[in-house]
Amino acid sequence: MNRNTMKRVFSALGTVASVGAVGLLVYSSSAAREPFTKQELADQEKALLAAVDHGRDLWHGSLPSMSTNGLACGNCHPDAAASNPHTFPKYQADLGRVISLRDMINWCITVPQGGKALDVNSADMIAMEAYAFYLYRGTKIAPGLATEQTPPVVVEGGVGYSKKGSGVGYDRESTGENR
Amino acid sequence: MEDLKSFGRRNFLTISGKAGLTTLVASTVGVNFGMVKVAEAAMGPGKVSAFRFAILTDAHLFSFPDHKFDGFLADAVDDVIKMKPDIVFYLGDIAQNGKEDQLAKGKKILSKLTMPMKVIPGEHDWYLDMGAAWRGHFGNPTWSFDHKGVHFIGMNSILVRDFWTPAGLSPKQRMDTMEMLESPIAGPWGVREEQLDWLRKDTAKLDPDTPIVVFTHSPLWDYYPRWNFQTEDAPDIRGILAKFSRVMAFHGHVHQTVYNRIGNLSSVGTLSTSWPWPYPDVQLAYPQMRMHRSDPGNFKDGEGSQYIDLEANFNGTMHYNPFGDMLTPAMKNGFVI
Numbered sequence: 001m002n003r004n005t006m007k008r009v010f011s012a013l014g015t016v017a018s019v020g021a022v023g024l025l026v027y028s029s030s031a032a033r034e035p036f037t038k039q040e041l042a043d044q045e046k047a048l049l050a051a052v053d054h055g056r057d058l059w060h061g062s063l064p065s066m067s068t069n070g071l072a073c074g075n076c077h078p079d080a081a082a083s084n085p086h087t088f089p090k091y092q093a094d095l096g097r098v099i100s101l102r103d104m105i106n107w108c109i110t111v112p113q114g115g116k117a118l119d120v121n122s123a124d125m126i127a128m129e130a131y132a133f134y135l136y137r138g139t140k141i142a143p144g145l146a147t148e149q150t151p152p153v154v155v156e157g158g159v160g161y162s163k164k165g166s167g168v169g170y171d172r173e174s175t176g177e178n179r
Numbered sequence: 180m181e182d183l184k185s186f187g188r189r190n191f192l193t194i195s196g197k198a199g200l201t202t203l204v205a206s207t208v209g210v211n212f213g214m215v216k217v218a219e220a221a222m223g224p225g226k227v228s229a230f231r232f233a234i235l236t237d238a239h240l241f242s243f244p245d246h247k248f249d250g251f252l253a254d255a256v257d258d259v260i261k262m263k264p265d266i267v268f269y270l271g272d273i274a275q276n277g278k279e280d281q282l283a284k285g286k287k288i289l290s291k292l293t294m295p296m297k298v299i300p301g302e303h304d305w306y307l308d309m310g311a312a313w314r315g316h317f318g319n320p321t322w323s324f325d326h327k328g329v330h331f332i333g334m335n336s337i338l339v340r341d342f343w344t345p346a347g348l349s350p351k352q353r354m355d356t357m358e359m360l361e362s363p364i365a366g367p368w369g370v371r372e373e374q375l376d377w378l379r380k381d382t383a384k385l386d387p388d389t390p391i392v393v394f395t396h397s398p399l400w401d402y403y404p405r406w407n408f409q410t411e412d413a414p415d416i417r418g419i420l421a422k423f424s425r426v427m428a429f430h431g432h433v434h435q436t437v438y439n440r441i442g443n444l445s446s447v448g449t450l451s452t453s454w455p456w457p458y459p460d461v462q463l464a465y466p467q468m469r470m471h472r473s474d475p476g477n478f479k480d481g482e483g484s485q486y487i488d489l490e491a492n493f494n495g496t497m498h499y500n501p502f503g504d505m506l507t508p509a510m511k512n513g514f515v516i
Contacts, residue, residue: 060359070241070275075454076475078360078406082457094476112478 048130051123055131058124068114073105073128076112085132086139101129227390227493228327233259233486235289236270236431237451239303240281247478251452251502252288255484258500260293262486266326267292270431270449271301271337271396277354279312286316297322301396301431302337302368302407306357307350310335321374323381329390329489332381334374336395336410336430339365360406360456367404368397369411378419390493391426398430400439400446403459408433417444427487427495427516435481436499436510438468445516447497455481467509474503481505487516 036044059080061072077083088101095107105128106117118125238252259267269289274281282304289296298317305313310320320335342365343353356364370378382391393399399416402408410416420426426444434456437448455473463469473481483501490496495516499506 069243069246071454074359074361076457078456081459082472108475112475 048134051127051130052134054124055127055129055134058128059131063124066109066113066115066118071113073108073113076108080132080135083132085129085136086141087143087145090144101132105129226328227489227491229488229490230327231262231264231486231488232266232268233262233264233484234268234270234429234449235259235452235484236449237272237301237434237453238285238288239272239275239451239453240285240288241275242278242280242284248453249284249288251479251482252285253291254479254502255452255482256288256291258484259486260291262484262500264294264486266331267294267296268331268333268394268429269296269298270394270429271299272303272431272451272453273298273301274304276358277304277307277312279308279315282312282316297324297331297333297394299333299394299396300335300337302357305335305337307354321377327489329392329493330382330385332378332391332393334370334378334393334395334416336370336397336399337368337407338371339368342366363405367409367411368407369413370395370416371412375412375415375419378416382419382423385423387422388424390489391420391423393420393426393428394430395428396431398433398437398439398446398448399428399444400441402433402437402439403461406456406459408459417441420444425493429487436468436470436506437463438465438497438514438516440464445495447516449485450481450483450499450501452482452484467507468514469507470499470501470510471505471507473505477503479503488513 058066059073059077061067061074066072073083083101083104085101088104089098091097092099092104092107094111095103099107100120102118102120102125105125106120109115110117118128235252235255238248240246240248240252273285273289298320300310300313300317300320304310314320321333323330323332325331339357342348342356348356356362385391393416395410395416397410398408399410399413401413421443423443428444428446429449430446431449431451433448434451434454435448435458436450437458439446455470458469470481480503481501483499483503485497485499487498488496496513497510497516498513499510
């Protein structure tokens with residue numbers, strides 16, 4: 001890019017910036033509001049949680065095509081534990097390449113469960129992903145390797161369980177240390 | 180309390196349900212519940228004649244024919260036979276969905292064992308018909324007997340409060356609810372008052388130096404309540420057993436190696452023959468007893484059987500016997516319980 005070209009680009013950018021600034025002033029003086037209303041945010045959260053709920057059902061065997069041997073994701077990954085969504089993409093030894101969480105979900109469906117893979121862009125796959133990521137929300141993203149098994153960080157429910165442990169062992173849920 | 184030598188095939192299953200729990204006549208078809216070589220008479224309190232026992236658990240058999248878990252259990256049975264234990268204990272969850280055909284299949288596979296076996300139930304065995312089929316195959320879930328100086332106790336620790344009647348659930352819905360490890364609907368498991376009463380009576384006259392080994396499906400400590408890695412009335416059980424010098428407790432359900440000690444009680448988790456559960460986010464007192472992460476591409480990794488060698492002074496060595504190589508150095512050659 002020569003100097004004249006650069007000059008023209010900066011000039012153009014300046015014009016765009018000026019127009020944008022004026023636009024912002026007009027917008028902010030006439031529409032000083034949050035990007036979304038509380039109702040809109042509630043609706044969005046409701047939609048997300050509906051996907052999470054659907055993912056939870058799928059995780060526990062609600063779609064028969066995902067398994068031919070009775071096993072569901074929840075058999076090995078209760079509360080999505082050890083699914084480690086925050087570590088994807090990463091190298092999967094059985095496939096010999098770096099894969100996404102969606103690829104890993106389909107590997108589990110087709111190999112240990114002997115089922116039919118989900119369309120990677122389907123609503124069902126997004127729901128599966130939503131469930132796993134939702135339980136791991138707040139976890140530091142660490143693509144590449146899972147060096148240890150990790151449970152989900154949020155464990156809701158537990159109704160009826162003792163909130164005070166016996167003093168033996170250490171349970172983050174019963175001591176209220178979970179987020 | 181009865182001595183094992185007093186029992187023949189038929190009676191072996193119904194040992195000791197003395198506290199009023201229903202004792203159903205057990206079918207013995209296909210399973211060797213015969214007598215073991217027993218126990219010299221004249222052994223004083225605390226004296227054990229050294230012997231080995233083995234544990235199998237959590238096969239989670241489905242109704243599908245030739246399911247992979249059928250083969251895993253059969254392989255573990257072969258491994259146990261090679262270890263030549265006096266007795267084998269099965270710690271629950273033979274079935275996945277509580278179906279009679281699943282229990283019958285498990286019983287048939289286990290019938291290859293050449294030594295006596297005692298069984299306690301898991302939640303997957305129980306909640307389709309509230310234990311009717313299980314009792315038909317395996318008898319009373321609450322028992323005790325003596326063998327070579329050791330007092331063995333088995334109890335049903337998966338009893339929950341009635342959550343299904345108020346909700347109007349069908350038996351299958353009740354079973355489905357119990358099948359989910361992380362379902363909080365059913366609430367905590369326990370052995371409940373009737374078995375606690377039985378335990379008090381069963382142990383009342385025993386000398387405090389009597390070696391005690393107790394089996395439950397769930398751990399007798401607060402490991403991770405959300406997954407019922409706990410028994411709600413475990414503190415009561417430990418209280419009843421507190422008078423004894425030493426108690427060894429073994430449990431199924433967790434599908435992993437885990438160890439803990441609480442006062443006079445050592446608690447040991449066991450490998451399943453189905454799949455390994457991940458470790459919950461709990462600080463363990465003995466983290467060296469956590470097995471390596473299993474390879475999901477190797478369906479038998481993280482599973483297996485186990486056997487325990489008891490010595491004359493009631494010292495015990497735990498040997499996990501996994502299908503794959505997943506033991507830490509602390510466990511490789513066995514560890515003192």
